[in-house]
Amino acid sequence: MSGDAVESAVRRIDEGDEPSPALTGPERQLDGRVRVIWALRALVSAFTLGVGGAVVGFFVADDPIVPGTVLFAVIFALGLAFAVLRYQSWRYEVRDDSLFLDRGVLTRVRTVVPYVRVQHVDVSRGPLERTLGLASVVVYTAGSRGADVTIPGLEPERAEDLQARLKRLAIAAEGEDAV
Amino acid sequence: MKLHPLSVVYRTGASVARLAWIAVVGAVSSSQFDRFEVAVAGLLALVVLAAFAYQVIYVRRFDYQPTTDTFDLRSGVVSRRTREIPYRRVQNVDVSRNVLQRVLGIAELRVETAGGGETEIRLRYVSHPEAERLQQEIGRRKRGTDGDDEDTPTAGSSVQQLFAITPKELLLLGLVRVDLRLLSFATVLLPVIIPSVSNRFPLVDLLQAAPVLLVGVVLLALVISSLRAVTGYYGFELSRDDRELRYRRGLAQEYSGAIPLDKVQSVVVSESVLARLLGYASLSVETAGYAPGTDGTGSQSAVPIADRDRVFRLAREVESFGDPAFERPPKRARTRYAIRYSLGVALLAGLGVVAARLLPFPVPVPGYAPLALLPLAPVAAHLKWTQIGFALGANHVVACEGFWTRQTRVVPYYRVQTLAESATVFQRRRNLATLVVDTAGAQGIGSADARALDIGGDRAGELRQELESRFETALAAARTDDAVSPAAGIDSTVTPGSAPSAGE
Structure with a gap:
């Protein structure tokens, strides 16, 4: 499907020096598996807080089980809900002049990163992401918010493709002396 | 080129002062032994000698060289480093010297570029005239003119004074530039002071003494911060040529620097x-x-x-x-602030009530006293909104x-x-x-x-x-x-960055 379209676009670019408009693309969602990562993170924090709740419960009411489980269940449920909602809210778009991100559950953030301002692009893969076969793209600018621009939950090929595309677009945008 | 020979002296002094705590610890721990003074003196001599030797090597190995396109630096005693900074990337060039450095006739030169968590070039220390010369040379190289015409401070461009601080303004600065960050020291100091006071007085007196203490500490912080402002900006002067803003300030510690307008x-x-x-x-x-x-x-x-x-x-x-x-x-933003502040006040009152319950002695004001601030919330919201x-x-x-x-x-x-x-x-x-x-x-x-x-x-x-x-x-x-046109005067045509584009 669209994956093939991207691949062919990359092939086209690799052949010619000039970046073609095919580098840009429509608004995209993250890979659905990113929800698993977020859910697992929620599990870890729910477990930690649950243990904390159990300890407090033990000292205050001599009962570690009830507060521990309740806290764990509530936090985990919230984390799951957040994982789903966050996934639903995430959109990114490789536009003509800039990268556009739109995400956030409680605080909705829309970020515009002009390609001219891109300093470098990283593809990072943490242990959790590696097990699930996912990767993140981190876009750095000279701005004071530094590494704020991260696109998580991408298939590794897509991440590397995005990195290559952003690199080409940044070069095409002629790295002005931004600072 | 080399650093000033006297920097060995200053650097040794500085590192000994930094290491002085070791000597103190050594002195304290060796006080059980018989030859206490001898041990301390020996240790101190050792530290001074080691520091001196290190600084001699540091200064001997330190080499800087302004070339046509880059500023080169070779340094390091244990691990050696070579650094080249293109003039084009230079952001600010600052020269500073404190009282001791002024006595020795040396100054520190700092060159900043964007990126990186620290200053890229620090020359500690060169002679003051040399620092000023370098500052001007880097500025000149940045705009691409040849740096051969030395000893002409106003090389090629008219330096124009924009601003010089008057004594009245300096006094006002001391008044206005109250550094509230110093108050954080007060919060550190108070717990240290209070126990010593409460040892002497019963607890009830402490409650009455605390406001007095607090006021005293605040006043002290104010005086210190205004003194810092006055000495720091004594003789402040701002001038510019066609490409740079230059400032000079300071009474005890003197600073001067150049801010390129295109950066x-x-x-x-x-x-x-x-x-x-x-x-x-x-x-x-x-x-x-x-x-x-x-x-x-x-x-x-x-x-x-x-x-x-x-x-x-x-x-x-x-x-x-x-x-x-x-x-x-829109006005609904103001409503939002009013609600936010009211909630803040309510929270404070709630905490007050809880605190009043938990404290072992009667508190002179009821716990819900913060509620009196409630009428101020809309006012504060409006004030925030208007700005x-x-x-x-x-x-x-x-x-x-x-x-x-x-x-x-x-x-x-x-x-x-x-x-x-x-x-x-x-x-x-x-x-x-x-x-x-x-x-x-x-x-x-x-x-x-x-x-x-x-x-x-x-x-x-x-x-x-x-x-x-x-x-x-x-x-x-x-x-x-x-x-x-890469060069122009300071006006709107230059402000959208006249920096030469990268990578050509």
Whole structure:
């Protein structure tokens, strides 16, 4: 499907020096598996807080089980809900002049990163992401918010493709002396 | 070229002073032994000798060389380092010397580039004339003219004085520039003082003594901060030539520096409540050069204090942003602040009630006393609301906010790094959003981005798109400008970055 379209676009670019408009693309969602990562993170924090709740419960009411489980269940449920909602809210778009991100559950953030301002692009893969076969793209600018621009939950090929595309677009945008 | 030979002396002294605690620890731990004094003296001599030897090697190995395109540096005792900094990338060049360094006739030269967590070049120390010469040479090399015509301080361009501080302004600065950060020391000091006091007096007296103590500490902090401001900005002078702003200041410790105008990221006019009442303001110029926390006293300050109109005139000389017509946030934003502050007061009252229950002695005021502040919440909300504004000028975006210190930030469209439009749950409830305009400014404490706070949700989206297109236009204009005339005077044609484009 669209994956093939991207691949062919990359092939086209690799052949010619000039970046073609095919580098840009429509608004995209993250890979659905990113929800698993977020859910697992929620599990870890729910477990930690649950243990904390159990300890407090033990000292205050001599009962570690009830507060521990309740806290764990509530936090985990919230984390799951957040994982789903966050996934639903995430959109990114490789536009003509800039990268556009739109995400956030409680605080909705829309970020515009002009390609001219891109300093470098990283593809990072943490242990959790590696097990699930996912990767993140981190876009750095000279701005004071530094590494704020991260696109998580991408298939590794897509991440590397995005990195290559952003690199080409940044070069095409002629790295002005931004600072 | 080599560092000044006397830097060995100063550097040894400095590192011994840094290592003095070791000597103290050694002295304390060896006090059980018989030959206590001998041991201490021996240890101290050893430390001094080691430090001296190290510094001799450091200074001997340190070599700097301004070449045609780069400033080269070779340094290091254990691990050696070679560094080349292209002049084009240089942001600020600063020279400073404290009293001791002045006696020795040496000065420190610092060269900043963007990026990196620390100063890229630090020459500790060269002779003062050499530091000034280097400062000028780097400036000259930056603009590409040949640096052969030495001993002509005003080489090729007219230096014009923009501002010199008057004694009256200096005194006002001491009054206005009260550094509240010093109060954090008070919170550290109080727990140290209170036990010693409470040993002497019963607990009830402590409650009465605490306010007195607090006032004393606050007063002390105020006096210290105003003294720091006065000595730090003594003899402040700002001048400019066609490409640089230059400043000089300081009584005991002297600073001088050059801020290249084509590296200016944003211009900020700050007015505290007191300064607003007196009709004064201060101006600072942000470049991307300063690493976080290199100089807490604000070495970017272009004008520490001056008449408000004059400050705005000077600001317009750096970035000609005209007379912005500020757009105000909608009234529902004010409602939001009022509710926020009321909730804050309610929370405080709740905590007060709990505290009153838990404390083992009767408290003179009831726990819910903070509720008396409730009528102030709408007032505070209104005051905050009245100071917020946002304007799109011909070449700049101007944003202001802050009641206690109102900051008006001017960012050329060309300097925009990223745009971020955000809306929290509470903002969305009232259809509000905030648009942050990020620049490559300094990352120090208290530095903030220009932002349109709590504007209408739809307006934020519109503004984001408008800003993006204006950014693209400014970028295109800067490119053609670069191609046609790289050098010009300080006016709006230069502000959208006249830096030579990279990589050619």
